[in-house]
Amino acid sequence: MKILALRLANLASLPGPLELDFTAAPLRDAGLFAITGPTGAGKSTLLDALCLALYGSTPRLRQAPVRDASLPDVEGETLNTADPRTLLRRGTASGHAEVDFLGRDGRRYRARWAVRRAREKASGRLQAAEQSLRDLDDDRLLTTQKREFDRLLPERLGLSFDQFTRAVLLAQSEFAAFLKADDNERSDLLERLTGTAEYSQISIAAYRRAHHAKQAVDALQARLADDLPAEPEARAVLERTAEATQQALTHLQNQAESLQARQRWHDDDDRLQQAHRQGLAQQQSAEAAWQALAQQRADREWRQLIAPRRHALARQAALPGEIATLEATHAETQQALDAAHSEQSNAATTLSQAEQALTDASNARRQADPALSEAREQAQRLATLDKQLADLDTTRQQQQTRADALAEAYRQASQSQQARQRQRDDWQAALKRLVGTHSRLDEARQAAQQAHDNAAQRQLALGELTSRWQEFGRTHLAQHRLAEQIQTHQASRDQLLTDGQAARQRLDQAEGHLASVSALIERSRAVRSDSVARLRENLQQGEPCPVCGGRDHPWRQQPPATPEAAQLAAQEAEEARQLSDARQARDTAQQQCDSLLGEYRAVEAALAQGLKEQDETDRRLASARSALEEHPLYAELAAVSEAERDAWLHAQRDTSETRRQRERQILDQLAHAEAELAPLEEALTQGKLTLTRLEAEKASADKQLADVTQQLPPLREQRESLAQELAERLGDHPTPDAWQQQLDARQESARQARDQALAKQHSAEQTRQRLDQQVTYAAEQLDRLRQEQASLNQELDTWRSAHPKLDDATLTRLLAQHDDDARAEEQRIGAADQARQHAAATLAERRLALLDHRHGQNLIDDETEDEGESALLTTATEAEIQRRRKALDDTQATLEPRLNAAQQERDDALHALRDDDRRRERQQAGQRELDAARAEYRRWGQISELIGSADGKLFRRIAQAYNLEQLLEHANLHLNGLSRRYRLVRGGSPLGLLVEDHDMADERRSVHSLSGGETFLVSLALALGLASMASGELVIESLFIDEGFGSLDPQSLALAMEALDGLQALGRRVGVISHVQEMHERIPVQIQVEPLGNGTSRARLVNT
Structure with missing residues (x-):
């Protein structure tokens, strides 16, 4: 990367x-x-x-x-x-x-x-x-x-x-703090630098899991202790109580069920009687509704009579209106026909005028064509002249701009050439000063290089001398410190011998005391069983007990059920205490002896190691002194007092470094001056050529500008003359195209007017023909309607005479009635008839149901039995039923509190029994949970014991120890490339760091003893090691x-700069x-x- x-x-x-x-x-x-x-x-x-x-x-x-x-x-x-x-x-x-x-x-x-x-x-x-x-x-x-x-x-x-x-982004400064930190701080820093915070989180999580698991076990144990089930005897009492209350409740429930059956009969009777009353009311209501539709039933019969003639009657009523409407339409159409004849005559006149106007416009267009052609040609020549003028003016401006740019370029090139000449003169002067008294530049460079090399060689020799002097000082100081340590160890050994002898005496005394106590207890136990009863009989109030020494004898007046066992237990407890104290004193004395013995052996080993190291230190001191005296510059160092040697070495190294840097600066200045002069000379030559070229280009540009300027005035005069001729020919028209557009517009307007007049004449002719047809059709329709009216009047008069009871008002009303209204009326009549029949059937059905319900209930006596079924519907029967209902209510009211009490007693007994069942189930389930929780706690407890801690420190230190090992492996690879003298190793503590110094026979030093430069070197190696861990096999450039x-x-x-180099x-x-x-x-x-x-x-x- x-x-x-x-x-x-x-x-x-x-x-x-x-x-x-x-x-x-x-x-x-x-x-x-x-x-x-x-x-x-x-x-x-x-x-x-x-x-x-x-x-x-x-x-x-x-x-x-x-x-x-x-x-x-x-x-x-x-x-x-x-x-x-x-x-x-x-x-x-x-x-x-x-x-x-x-x-x-x-x-x-x-x-x-x-x-x-x-x-x-x-x-x-x-x-x-x-x-x-x-x-x-x-x-x-x-x-x-x-x-x-x-x-x-x-x-x-x-x-x-x-x-x-x-x-x-190397974290070098953080590793400087990493070197000085203790184990806890170092594990924190290493965790943050490597991004491995998950190990602390795992440690905290393990601790919390174990803590939560322990809390879960404690909570389950407390919950089970607070939720214990009943003992077997109490459980048997609960079961017997539940059985007895259930039997009492069942007896009362049977009585209640019998009363409820009687109550259901009365409820059914009330329901059937109410239904019978409702059926009677519905039958009476349906009959009244049927009678209320008497007029509608009469209208239904007339409608059935009128139905075959209904269409003819409706047509007879509609024909007068249709005839009147058609007569009005015929008159309006005749008037429109007269107006159409007049409109057709006017359209013919307008068409004749429009055709004449079109002829005039066409003639004017043909007469203007020659003048238009000449005007168009003049306008074309004028546009050509305008373009020529614009092109020449643009060319003049471009030539002017080019001439100005060339002048500015020439000025800047001149200034640059002058600046380069001044720079060349300055560098030549600087080079002359650097050469100084030497005749040639090569001699000056060789002299500066020789002085630089001499200063560098002395600087290296002084560095080696400083290292040997410091090594001699460190070895001498180590020898002095080692002598002090040996003296301290010898004093400690003598003191430990004295303390050990005293501790041995205390151990012998404790062992003797333990033996005497043990023997006394054994003898006491041998005679105890025969003398306990006799000793208790001889106890006197206020006198001490020969066994325990107490003056209060509670067992003398009121001895326990087993007095020998109780007194024996008290005596054995006292003996056990005395024996435990003696053993504790013996063990304490033994531990003190063992501890002093261990310290003595450690001091002996340290003293032997110190004496061995003293011999090695003496050898190293002699070697360091020999190496120091063999150095070529030792004579100069020896001339300086020991107290001032460090300052002298530092001053000599600074002087050599200053001389080396001064000579290095001279060499760099010579090379820089040479490097600057060569391109300046080349640039001066190129500058001269550039000035010559710019001067020639500027002269050419000025000549082209003058030529273009001379061509502009005659061309402008020619253009003005042609523009004047064109304006006179066009007159009020701005351009030939505008003139032609005006003529074309006049011709087109006349043509459109002619087309509109022709279309209007054609439309008038069509309108007249259409109105002629409409007048003829309306007359024919009037004759047909009048004939239909006469025929219908004759037919219906004959039918009316055959039904004289059908008056005109009824006929008119029924004919005016809408079909939907008639159908709705028919439906109401049908529905009323159906409802009347349904109500009668329902009443009969409900009466029969009520009679069937009351049969066999002994509601009528022998005297009224001959009256038949009607006797079951009388008022006396209703009164008997009400009396029986009241007696039933009283009985139910008396039984209900008893039933509720029995129900509550039974429920309480069952609740207690079921509550105990639930407690037993919860105990079983809770015990299973407790077993699982204990297993979980054992598992997490073992894990937490290994890696768990509240702050994550335990597992973090384990994990970061591995990370530290990996980091040191990578860091030492880089440290070997930066300086072969040092190597980082672990030691002193689980996360401790030491520096192994190869120049001092692989002596291991504390990182706190490193100088500032050495600390930077080691910190940089650690940062590079971390970078290698982070990038894996990827090459970071x-x-x-x-x-x-x-x-x-x-x-x-200086050491840091060497590392960076x-x-x-x-x-x-x-x-x-x-x-x-x-x-x-x-x-x-x-x-x-x-x-x-x-x-x-x-x-x-x-x-x-």
């Missing part, structure tokens, strides 16, 4: 547009470049733009709160602080970030993130961010959809967001390091973000971010 280009506009403090092309010089040739600028200028915004274009977010935004934190925007809108759109500059309508990169498949891609406001105005509402991915090799747009972009980009780039922030250099001293900074030597392009001035001076290619004020900065690429 390799970053090829970065572009941005209107992000944070950078308005842009800004483009950083890593495929073009100087970034293409720079393996190491710096992003510089003061704090807050916007250096990190470049990395934000890189992440925005690729992932639509930044590491800083991912850490912002996503809730309860917002920023105000335009029109009262707010934005969440984690929203990447907050990076859009205030007061701008749009912004974007764009990255070109080389993917894992070797193809070039372009990722783009853009945001804009509505209507492209700074006051518009922010729209949703847009992301797109393009294949640059095929110039093919892959996607513009966010979800598809999020899927495609990691596939093409080879890294997810988290992997990118670890593999490309672009790296960015943000911060971490401000706290380095000059010597540490080692990185670029491995083929990686490294970008360093820092505001440290010393780094700016050592890195020539820089992206300088300069604040301009008002929250605006400018970024520019420089090569110093």
Whole structure:
């Protein structure tokens, strides 16, 4: 993976547009470049733009709160602080970030993130961010959809967001804190750096699962204890009570059922009697409705008589109106015919006048044709002259513009030529100053190179001398510290010998006491069984007991049921206590002896190791002193006092470095001057040629301008003369086309008038013929209707005389009645007849049902039995039924409270029994749940015991120990490439770190003993190791390091620069973000971010 280009506009403090092309010089040739600028200028915004274009977010935004934190925007809108759109500059309508990169498949891609406001105005509402991915090799747009972009980009780039922030944006500063942290802090940092927080979550989850499982067991046990079923005896009582209450309830329910049967008979009688009354009322109502339709029944008979003649009667009534209407229509049609004759005569006159007007217009059109042709020809010549004039004027303006442009180009070229001459003179003067007393440039360059090499060699020798002197100092200091440790161990050993002897004496005393107590107890137990009763008989009030020593003897007056057992238990308890105390004292003394013995052995081992290390340290000190004295510059160092040697070495190295840099600067200036002079000489030669060419082109342009200017006046005079002749010929007409249009319009208007008159005459003729036909048809229709009227009058008069009772009013009313009304009346008569018959049948049916219901109930006595069925419907029978009903109600009222009480007693007994059943079922189910909960608790308890903790620390430290092992494996590979002296190893604690120094016989040192430069070196190796873990086998060719250099001293900074040079030597392009001035001076290619004020900065690429 390799970053090829970065572009941005209107992000944070950078308005842009800004483009950083890593495929073009100087970034293409720079393996190491710096992003510089003061704090807050916007250096990190470049990395934000890189992440925005690729992932639509930044590491800083991912850490912002996503809730309860917002920023105000335009029109009262707010934005969440984690929203990447907050990076859009205030007061701008749009912004974007764009990255070109080389993917894992070797193809070039372009990722783009853009945001804009509505209507492209700074006051518009922010729209949703847009992301797109393009294949640059095929110039093919892959996607513009966010979800598809999020899927495609990691596939093409080879890294997810988290992997990118670890593999490309190196967390060197976080690893500096990682080195100094304790195990807990280191596990937290390692978890965050590697993105493996799931192990803490698993640890917390295991702990919570075990805790919840324990709570579930406790809750089930408490629930079962509060819900115990009845004992067997109580259960038997419940069952007997339930059986007795059920028998009593059944007896009362049988009585109630008998009463309910009698109650149902009375309810049925009431229902049947009510139905009988309703049937009687319905029969009377249907009969009254039938009688009310007497008139309608009479009309039905007349309608049946009139039906055969109904059509003839209706036709006789309608004919007078039809005849009157037709007579009026005939008169109106005759009047219209007379008007049509007059209209036809007028149309003929109008047609004659229109044909004459058309003839006149056509003659005028033919007479104007010759003049029109001449006018048209003159207008064509005039248009040609106008075009020639316009073309010449355009050519003159173009020639004038070209002449002016050539003059301006000549002026600018002259100024550029003069500037280049001044630059050449300046560089020649600078080169002369650099050459100085040397006769030739080559001699000056060789002298500067020789001085530079001498200074560099002395710098290396001083560095080696410093290393040997420091090694000698460290070894000497180690020897002194080791002697102090040996002395301390010897003193500790002597003290432990004294303490051990005292502890041994205490152990012997405790063992003797334990033996005496044990023997005494054994003798007491041997005689106890025979003397307990005798001792109790001899107890005296207020005197001490010979066994326990107490003066209160409760068992003497009221001895227990088994006094020997109770007193024996008290005696054995006291003996057990004494024996336990003796054993505890013996065990304590034994533990003290064991502890002191362990400490003594540890001190002995440490003392032996110290003596061994002292011999090794003496050997190393002699070797270091020999190496120091053999160094070529030791004589100079020996001339300086030991207290001032460190300062002398530092000053000598600074002096050598200053001399080397000065000579390096001279060499660079010589090369730069030579590189600048060659193109300047070439540019001066080209400038002379350009001035000559521009001068010749300007002279040619001035001549062409003069020629065009001379052609314009005669052409304008010719045009004015021709325009005057054309105007005289046209007269009031503006153009020949307008003249011809007027003549054509007059002719066309006359033709349209002639056509309209002809059409009007034709229409009048058609109207007259149509009205003639209508008058004839109306007369024929009148004769036919009059004949039909006479025939119908004769036929109907004969029929009326045969039915004299049918008067005119009835006939008129029935004829006027609508067919729907007649049918509705027929339906009402039929429905009334049907209802009358149905009511009679229903009444008979209900009477029979009531009689059948009352038979066999002893409602009538022997005297009224002869009256037949009618006796069952009398008032006396009704009274007897009511009396029986009242007696039944009284009996039911008495039985109901008894039945309710029995029901309640039975329900209470069953409820108690069923409640006990449910308790038993719940106990069984709860016991199964408890067994399952206990099994679950055992399972999670075992897991929690291994990895669970409330804060996730236990499993996190186990998992991060593995991650640390992997990290160190990758980091040591990079550390070996940066410096072969050091190697990182684990030690001291589960997550402890040590540094193995190969230059000091693989001595393992604490990471806290590292200098600033060494700390940076190790931190950078760890950051690169993390990047390798994150990227897997993907080759990362672009790296960015943000911060971490401000706290380095000059010597540490030099070591850091050597490490960065080692990185670029491995083929990686490294970008360093820092505001440290010393780094700016050592890195020539820089992206300088300069604040301009008002929250605006400018970024520019420089090569110093």
